[in-house]
Amino acid sequence: MMTKFHQSQLSLSDALVEEDPEQSSLRAHAVRIDVSQNEREAPEHRHRKGQLVMASRGGVTCRVPTGIWMVPPQCGVWVPGGMPHSNVATANARLFFLFVEPDAADLPDRCCTLSLSPLVRELIIEMATQSEVASAYGETMTTLLLSGLSRMPVEDLHLPLTAEARLNRIASALVKDPSDRSTMAQWAQRVAMSENTLARLVQQETGLTFGRWRQQLQLIIAIRSLAAGATVQQVSGDLGYESVSAFITMFKKALGTSPARYLRKFERWT
Structure with a gap:
């Protein structure tokens, strides 16, 4: 049996539609999106799964009913499952979206910015860029990633709304x-x-x-x-x-x- 991971180079909105996270039965599912030269926005939407937004290049902000959240370098914004949100990315940004099944990890029940360790970041990148890998490898990667993610400290950088x-x-x-x-x-x-x-x-x-x-x-x-x-x-x-x-x-x-x-x-x- 093989486990499939996805990579996308579509525009922000199109890529999120193309890579529908609800189609995956994996505990964690990662997508890479390279934004075009113009600033891009994904209008308000929601997922059953929780979502971590991470940028390796450029900037991105997330807006939820309770605030506007910044995704600084080396950090990620965690959006719990079911919460309406929108994303705006700067031109030429490289984004990674990690979708996590409910109760798959001990993650916050509120939106917050997490400071990510090098290991967690590299695991997300690896998960997003691999096309097909053996299921045992994928499960080990997922377990390590979710365990590490649940231990990441919170950075207080948002605008309360x-x-x-x-x-x-x-x-x-x-x-x-x-x-x-x-x-x-x-x-x-x-x-x-x-x-x-x-x-x-x-x-x-x-x-x-x-x-x-x-x-x-x-x-x-x-x-x-x-x-x-x-x-x-x-x-x-x-x-x-x-x-x-x-x-x-x-x-x-x-x-x-x-x-x-x-x-x-x-x-x-x-």
Whole structure:
């Protein structure tokens, strides 16, 4: 008996349709997708199986009802089975999707970013690039992968979202134009509430102050862009900072290190 693994070089949406994870009876099933020169999006969808999204090149973000999640280099975003989500990848990204049967491994029941060890990453790549391998080899690979994956630490890098329509309106506007430097008072006026009410609402719904909530979105966009090859100068300008030093200062205060050093700790791999 042979176990089959899949590799795809289609566009993001087409590849996810082509490589329907529900067709596989394996405990874990991996797919590689090479995105074309243009940024690609897979609209909101869901799977019965859990899904790990990993990028070996470029950047990708995942959006679920509770937040926007960044996939930094050397990490993966875990999306539990049944959860609606969408994926947006930068141009020329190389993505790996690992689909896991429910209860096949002790994995979180919430969306989160996992810091992946070199062994786990290589096992996912191997699983995605092999066409046909002996079932004993495949089972051993799967067991080792799922055991390792369940032990990976969580990286806290996401933007909390809620069902509150006014906050979602602000979040969508900031995602569309992250350079918008409007004050909280100006945002409050746009969504027809007082500044104090908006401040309380953001704290109540996300657990963050308005400034920290907006900063978290900027960090997600910044890391995604830097991982895709943008320069610190480009990212600083895209986020509306008056100077590169102001952007680097914000980055250091939030993550404890400079943009260059942050990415360096996730050494690139192909």
